[in-house]
Amino acid sequence: MPQVTLTVNGQSHTVEVEARTLLVEVLREKLRLTGTHVGCDTSQCGACVVHIGEDSVKSCTILAVQADGAEVTTIEGLAAADGALHPMQEAFREYHALQCGFCTPGMVMSAIDLVRKHPQGLSEQEIREGLEGNICRCTGYHNIVKAIAAAADVMQGRTSELARAAAE
């Protein structure tokens, strides 16, 4: 069986996998990082989004062997070592951008990549279109869009409602 070495959330892992094993299966079943979810089997829903390097990737759409040598960040690796949440996590909580929480890890990982790739900021429409690959059945997206806008302000050093709320 092929051997794959991955750095996940800063830790190196070498695992044996069947050639057909998907990255998400390694994360969930071999490394027991169950924060990354599987919501579909056609690469539509985005619940499995992780970062490989700086890019968001649907981990159900890449074989583990293709990810050999990759630096992977999952939802478990987002918070700081002292437990402080990433501004995107913080904003999702502040704006009630999650209900059942199942799409949330993928939504947060996609949103961070979206914000990073738009250093000049994002309009509401750009956020909505940027979430094309992530489905949420609970929230109606309203609060997800608000949370991402607020987190973008924090991540990009602008004053925002969120920053003000956090300061209070």
Added chain:
Amino acid sequence: MNVTTPPSEGIGASVRRREDLRFLSGRGQYTDDLNRPGQLHAWILRSPHAHARIGGIDTAAAAAMPGVRAIYTAAHIEAAGLGGVPCGWQVTGKGGKVMAEPMHPVLASGKVRHVGDPVAVVVAETRSQARDAAEAIAVSYTPLPALPTMAAALAPGAALLHDDAPGNVCFDWEIGDAAATDAAFAAAYKVVRFETTNNRLVPNAMEPRAAIGDYDPNSGEHTLYTTSQNPHVIRLLMGAFVLKVPEHRLRVVAPDVGGGFGSKIYHYAEEAIVTWAAAQLKRPVKWTCERSEAFVSDAHGRDHVTRAELALDAEGRFLGLRVETLANMGAYLSTFAPAVPTYLSATLLAGCYTTPAIHGQVKAVFTSTVPVDAYRGAGRPETTYLLERLVDVAAREMGMDRVEIRRKNFIRPDQFPYQTPVALQYDSGDYEATLREALRVARYDSFEQRRAEAKARGRLRGIGISTYLEACGIAPSKLVGQLGARAGLYEVANIRVHPTGSVSVFTGTHSHGQGHETTFAQLVSEQLGVPLSQVEVVHGDTGKIPFGMGTYGSRSLAVGGSAMVKAMDKIIAKGRKIAAHLLEASVEDIEFSNGQFRVAGTDRAKAFAEISMAAYVPHNYPIEEIEPGLEETAFYDPKNFTYPGGCHICEVEIDPETGETEVVNFTACDDVGRVINPMIVEGQIQGGLAQGIGQALIENTVYDSEGQLLSASFADYAMPRAAQIPAFDVSTSTTLCTHNPLGVKGCGEVGAIGSPPAVINAVVDALRDYGVTHVEMPATPQKIWSIIHSKGGAALPAAAE
């Protein structure tokens, strides 16, 4: 100790959710995240045919494959004496005829009746091994005629799906006074007619279903971990009817559950399969559904075909309503299925209007499709859509304003309690108030300017209104028992006050996105005067919670919260006795507020935690009169349904070049009774609106003539995405429920109930210059483009399909 609840934590505060931290950190514990030591994996082989006879099942090759530990078919299930998957509701139709209730086998026996019907189960060391082996099972099928639609199933000479359901009819049922309705129509100034199909939907909670069976040979206890909205109901249905295991030997755990919307209420065969297989193999067995599998095995929603007639007088008052519905049950009766088109739908035919005479008929039909059951709103969206489209059609045919015709027929606030002609008695509401507020927020008065401005840009703008009422807070047990429910629908709360005054709340409801851990903690914190941080809410485990009926029908706060209030009342009553002893006062003089037991009119008081400590360390205690400890259980049975209502206003723009509809504004003003956490309530409404807009514009479940499901993946079924859903203007306007102690009505379903007709009314309004009077859901770009670009446009038939 002198603690009071900060106002930022109690009833009315938008407390941020305590469940969020684990979900945002990847530490949620959904069923598929759990793994039991020594666990095996199940894969289910499903029917590729809509309707076929099973000749033989050859499992020899599969059984020899690596890792395979067992293969089960109907023969094993029958030999083990397992029962069928039960239905929880028995409808009695016209002439006292009880519904046809064919056997719903755990694994298909003799015949398959829909694509996706489970035929065999492979249990292996890994999921891949189980799946590979399932592909090696050879089943010989003799195809029979598919019955993918109700028309096909009801056609003369149609094949029978079940031998014991003649004509493929489940029941033929009626409600209301036919003679009085006929008389109303005879006296009518005008009769308006409307026909529609309420499109079939797939609920698609983002977490696919999963189940793990476990068995302890020492104790004989079975444990099922499952994606359920109601673990106690699963324990009852699976234990008593399928596996025949008594409750004390069966624990059902529903841990974090990733959305339900109704689809995770029902007892599914897979739950029984893994629980039973684990006991056979003495090893845990896990099954996790794939999304494409979910499309052919999770219960679908809606799928009613309805014809309605409304009789009006010359002033536009509603005199009578006649409704005939065909309701698709799918291939087997799912847990709640018979109740959806009847007691959850036809009983709402009065809506928020004073229509004095109503007659409704429902014929339920078996088809070779996935079973149909409650999906967010369950029957009420179907009736609301029918009524609110019918009212718009009536306004147009009467030459009346759409707002005016609604106002003229509203039940007024001074008419409550209001007895409808279709069994229900509404307790409270103010439909004018929610209408007025929604019209204001939506800037309804200036709409024509926006229409003209859009026209100048080449876009067709329309506005639509829906004023709706629904019944939830399910349900008074005696009443639903008379209507055919096979269970009570009360709720249970156990409140355990610990010695130092912290509180554990055990509820029989279940949270799968609704934020109960926060809302219920706010309620208990405020009532007992204990800080929020000192209250935990426990749900989802029959091993911890005394009993419960679960979460559906917007019942958790109205029924489950009321049970908590009742249990807290007992806690406070006992606390007063303890305080009276400690304060050397009479019980009648002890008042309780803000966490203090106080002798009325004095500053002599004991804090809540002092009382709880005394209860558990009863050194100075009225031990002759009352037991130590401070823990109470309450069962609350609601006196009536609750009746949320409100007004939704949708504004759309249609691009005539593409036929695409954009929802540009959506306003909702809903009366959900008292609001505990406004942030959570608004979130519930927003989510419901998105599902309603999805139904109205894009979602549809399509079977072909062979009974193959064409919309069977997220690549084929149109789930709403962020860019298709607008920002919402959501608000609440409150009248209190009069019969539960909190005055709450329920907010989980109103968004999905009120919104579809608002969207379609707006679409029809946008297309009014094309002579369009109706567009069936979903109003897809193709459908609208075809309307706009058909020859002449204005020459279209009245109902554009």
